[in-house]
Amino acid sequence: MNLKEKDDANRSSAAHRIEQELLDEISVGALAPGQRLDETGLAERFGASRTPVREALKRLTAQGVLVQGEKRGVFVAEYSREQLSQIFEAMHEIEAACARIVSQRLNLLSRSEIEAAQSECIVAAEAGDRTAYLKANEAFHLAIYNATGNPYIAEIASEFRRRTGPFRAKKFASAEDLLTSARNHEELISDIFSEDSAAASRSMRDHMTASFIETLKAN
């Protein structure tokens, strides 16, 4: 059980449920950037009153996944190309630091967790199953974050993945895209497992640069 699931297990209120479902939908792009969310509509949809909807929306705006309009309205966060590049730059720094730290701290458990996550990526990519791949890809990166042994670094990195999820999801248009991504993971893992922290950091930066370029193309 990772940090996020532990938190979830203790909270089963309507507000929490709504927050999670919205977060999931945003991450996979089912709620599009810029889309307006409507309290009363959401209340009807989730079979609850406005109160837990508002509480969920408050938490999501505090997390930056939603943004509050100047006068009214709550919207799925959207970003210009410039903003997206700034987010990726920030993400770049975090991910490179993660890779460097992991390469210095690998142990049997973390190594096998990363390998297991990558196996799932390969299975999904070879099956051409986009939905499964999106999920496996997130799990792969999460395994790397967890391998830092630092929950705060993992949380920051995860937060950036949440924010960029909808944009990144669009680059996996074809079965070939899935296979390419899974192959890129192999090279990344090789560098991280080399215990050469500079190589690990550089490899992750390359991976993120490629990810960014594909994301720009797809958005």
Place this chain on the structure above:
Amino acid sequence: MNLKEKDDANRSSAAHRIEQELLDEISVGALAPGQRLDETGLAERFGASRTPVREALKRLTAQGVLVQGEKRGVFVAEYSREQLSQIFEAMHEIEAACARIVSQRLNLLSRSEIEAAQSECIVAAEAGDRTAYLKANEAFHLAIYNATGNPYIAEIASEFRRRTGPFRAKKFASAEDLLTSARNHEELISDIFSEDSAAASRSMRDHMTASFIETLKAN
């Protein structure tokens, strides 16, 4: 007007006001780590109903500044020494990245903003005014974050400062501590302004290491 102030200017609800006041009190240590917050007590204190109090608390738990008890209760986040060191490690990485980026991107405006902020630190330190120094110190670091030109990096760094504020505040016990800190800034600025990004990064890491050690001693 930086990112945070812009956001504030558009929101004057009771919930928002309560969130800000609690955040301020937590940052300066007026609300102690581990302290329990009580919805009805806060409602009375702020002259509002429980609803905006709950909304403020929801946002603060989403930001990690408060933590929700397993069954009930909301508490000011507290950290063991190990957790504090993990947070500082994460902060270390962000701050070092900031210093490196700033040294590569300095312009007249950002340079003069950093210098102005440091002047305020010196004034406060020489006056032995702890409260003013705490404020000026935060403004100094914020000027560095803003100089990255990347609001997302600045926001992450600011978030760590918010979380560690109560613990860091305790290291400024004497007037001499203020002067030492202000002198450390001078060295840091010199390296950042050298346009040598590796030196800037290393200098910031040294600064953060010293900060961490003093924080551990004081807590």
Place this chain on the structure above:
DNA sequence: TTTGAGTAGATTGTATACAAACCATAATGT
């Protein structure tokens, strides 16, 4: 045709009431 004022409906923020869950203490049983 354009502009400004007014209005109705929609949205937001909040207060309050109610029910469920939790917890501490007292009473009862072994």
Place this chain on the structure above:
DNA sequence: ACATTATGGTTTGTATACAATCTACTCAAA
């Protein structure tokens, strides 16, 4: 004396009503 159960008070989560604010549309005047 110790363990279990019951009870009352507190806390949490939510629904609903109300008031304030915002927005879009209509109509009249220039």
